[in-house]
Amino acid sequence: DTAVSQTPKYLVTQMGNDKSIKCEQNLGHDTMYWYKQDSKKFLKIMFSYNNKELIINETVPNRFSPKSPDKAHLNLHINSLELGDSAVYFCASSPDRIMNTEAFFGQGTRLTVV
Amino acid sequence: GESVGLHLPTLSVQEGDNSIINCAYSNSASDYFIWYKQESGKGPQFIIDIRSNMDKRQGQRVTVLLNKTVKHLSLQIAATQPGDSAVYFCAENSYNFNKFYFGSGTKLNVKP
Numbered sequence: 001d002t003a004v005s006q007t008p009k010y011l012v013t014q015m016g017n018d019k020s021i022k023c024e025q026n027l028g029h030d031t032m033y034w035y036k037q038d039s040k041k042f043l044k045i046m047f048s049y050n051n052k053e054l055i056i057n058e059t060v061p062n063r064f065s066p067k068s069p070d071k072a073h074l075n076l077h078i079n080s081l082e083l084g085d086s087a088v089y090f091c092a093s094s095p096d097r098i099m100n101t102e103a104f105f106g107q108g109t110r111l112t113v114v
Numbered sequence: 115g116e117s118v119g120l121h122l123p124t125l126s127v128q129e130g131d132n133s134i135i136n137c138a139y140s141n142s143a144s145d146y147f148i149w150y151k152q153e154s155g156k157g158p159q160f161i162i163d164i165r166s167n168m169d170k171r172q173g174q175r176v177t178v179l180l181n182k183t184v185k186h187l188s189l190q191i192a193a194t195q196p197g198d199s200a201v202y203f204c205a206e207n208s209y210n211f212n213k214f215y216f217g218s219g220t221k222l223n224v225k226p
Contacts, residue, residue: 041122043216056213090157102148105157
């Protein structure tokens with residue numbers, strides 16, 4: 001069974017559209033994240049949720065809105081897509097925000113805005 | 115390693131040789147460090163971690179060294195294999211705030 005799963009794996013859309021990426025983890029973890037990886041492979045945290053509550057928002061534009069219906073899910077909705085939003089988006093989870101442990105990553109969603 | 119221009123720094127090694135990948139971290143308050151491996155088209159995968167109260171930790175074929183004085187981390191891979199070809203990232207974190215900051219990545223290319 002996949003530990004952290006994201007859908008879709010690929011997403012091609014036009015500028016100005018609104019799209020969502022879904023993420024689910026079956027590890028029983030309390031903390032989930034969204035990371036953005038640019039074309040230079042640089043990984044930057046966007047959001048972190050702990051038990052459905054937002055704990056980190058790294059100066060991401062308001063067009064990006066995460067939603068956590070329960071602690072196993074963290075979805076990312078993006079409004080008014082721009083060319084610069086093209087990247088690979090990774091969802092991740094970790095057991096607890098207090099204990100330093102590894103984060104488990106999904107396979108990524110490659111978003112291409114045309 | 116540090117990114118130069120638009121390209122990831124690349125380390126090319128011969129199969130069977132040992133590899134050393136370096137990382138400089140920025141936050142002296144960071145107390146937990148992880149090395150991740152990212153294969154093409156996949157998400158980062160945990161390799162090994164180390165806490166700031168240690169300076170060396172060994173896994174299977176991998177060793178991580180931590181030098182807090184100069185804020186430097188290295189990953190040593192023994193007897194490198196073609197399956198080790200990937201991009202390697204170091205990540206740093208501070209206690210009590212689970213937010214990982216990733217380094218810029220190094221591409222390891224293993225030649226058969």
